[in-house]
Amino acid sequence: MKGRLATFLIAALLTGCASKPEVVDKRIIDKGDYIVDTQHAAQAAYPRVKVLVIHYTADDFTGSLSTLTDKNVSSHYLIPDTPPISGGKPVIWQLVPESELAWHAGVSFWGGATRINDTSIGIELENKGFTRIGRVNQFYPFNAAQISVLEKLVKVIIARYQIKPQNVVAHADIAPQRKVDPGPLFPWEQLAQQGIGAWPDANRVAFYLNGRGPYQPVDKRGLLNLLSRYGYQVTPEMTPAQQQRVIQAFQMHFRPNEYSGLPDAQTEAIAEALLEKYGQS
Numbered sequence: 001m002k003g004r005l006a007t008f009l010i011a012a013l014l015t016g017c018a019s020k021p022e023v024v025d026k027r028i029i030d031k032g033d034y035i036v037d038t039q040h041a042a043q044a045a046y047p048r049v050k051v052l053v054i055h056y057t058a059d060d061f062t063g064s065l066s067t068l069t070d071k072n073v074s075s076h077y078l079i080p081d082t083p084p085i086s087g088g089k090p091v092i093w094q095l096v097p098e099s100e101l102a103w104h105a106g107v108s109f110w111g112g113a114t115r116i117n118d119t120s121i122g123i124e125l126e127n128k129g130f131t132r133i134g135r136v137n138q139f140y141p142f143n144a145a146q147i148s149v150l151e152k153l154v155k156v157i158i159a160r161y162q163i164k165p166q167n168v169v170a171h172a173d174i175a176p177q178r179k180v181d182p183g184p185l186f187p188w189e190q191l192a193q194q195g196i197g198a199w200p201d202a203n204r205v206a207f208y209l210n211g212r213g214p215y216q217p218v219d220k221r222g223l224l225n226l227l228s229r230y231g232y233q234v235t236p237e238m239t240p241a242q243q244q245r246v247i248q249a250f251q252m253h254f255r256p257n258e259y260s261g262l263p264d265a266q267t268e269a270i271a272e273a274l275l276e277k278y279g280q281s
Contacts, residue, residue, distance in 0.1 A: 049098065049161040051120035052154065053105055055171045056181040058129030068095055068124060075104040075122040079150055081143050090149040098157070108174040109233035111167070111281030116174050121157055125150065125182060139183040147187060154196050166231060166278040168197035169253075173232065176249035177242055184256035200254065200273035205266070208273055214266035215258070223247065223263040226271035231281035 029036045057064035061080045068075050076096045083090035096102040104122030113119065125146060130137040157163065170186070171179045192199030224243060228234040232246050248261030254270050 047161045051167045053122045055124045056127035061126045074102040075124040077123045081126040110174045111231040139185045141185050165198040172249040176245045184252040204273035205269045208269035212265040216265040218268045220263040229280045
């Protein structure tokens with residue numbers, strides 16, 4: 001009797017072990033003190049991150065890291081001028097999780113929105129910025145290894161948040177009255193060839209130029225209207241100097257060989273080509 005009972009119990013245990021485990025819906029999450037049901041996702045939900053802002057630090061790496069880990073300013077990423085190699089791979093610094101807000105943009109505006117810190121990822125590049133020589137700013141070039149790892153990082157961020165090309169911007173684009181970084185030597189066209197950011201099609205620029213000389217003066221008000229539609233902050237109260245800084249920021253991004261801030265035909269044609277390609281912000 002005891003032998004038959006033991007055989008029965010062992011068989012029952014084996015049967016229990018062989019049965020399939022209970023399937024738990026992964027959308028029901030046990031948080032310990034409570035349970036979260038995530039089965040019903042709202043349709044009116046959008047990613048917090050819409051903009052990617054590129055900066056330079058205007059300092060060496062030690063100074064840059066010290067500044068960006070202090071209490072007054074921060075950025076999500078810092079890329080050294082020459083990224084060190086570990087295990088055959090370049091190393092970059094993440095200072096703030098992408099899910100958290102970093103204070104890198106400051107007072108800013110893009111595409112009708114203010115508080116760009118709230119909706120952006122900030123990437124700082126170690127770079128000396130510029131040296132003032134007479135009345136001219138002599139900008140420093142970017143290291144090829146630094147740009148190479150930046151391209152890899154940015155591609156992942158753009159894909160993760162579905163950031164539009166026109167929303168990959170310079171700090172100068174969102175704060176032209178205060179900032180010029182990353183300056184005219186930043187390789188925007190090179191990045192655009194890798195699918196990063198906006199760039200006008202040369203044939204459409206030629207179409208809108210329509211035979212005019214590139215530096216032929218154009219109506220400043222009309223040009224500023226185009227830049228406003230593209231995303232820049234333009235207000236009726238702006239002084240001529242402030243208007244010039246907006247045009248200059250645009251030129252440093254899209255026509256870096258000549259960024260006087262004066263309204264000319266080529267700048268106007270580039271703006272029209274960009275609006276045709278990407279639409280109004």
